Amino acid sequence: IPHRIKLKEIIEEYAKKSCKLMLEDLKGSEGRVSFTTDLWSDIILHSFMAVTAHY
Incomplete structure (x- = not known):
């Protein structure tokens, strides 16, 4: 099991890669995108936010 700091780095890197892939996918979509x-x-009182893209 990685150290908590290393695990945080791994999760942040995964999130960056996932976001980049989603943006590329959205740029290639035809028509409109709704959020x-x-x-x-x-x-x-832990806060959460969800964003859903429809295309």
Whole structure:
């Protein structure tokens, strides 16, 4: 199991790669792209955000 700092780096790198791939996919789509968002917090006030793209 990697150290917590290394694990954070791995997760951040994965997120960057995933975001880059999604942007490339959206740029190649034909027509319009619509976005839906949602914000919420859990019982101990951790905040969350979801973004969904429809294309």
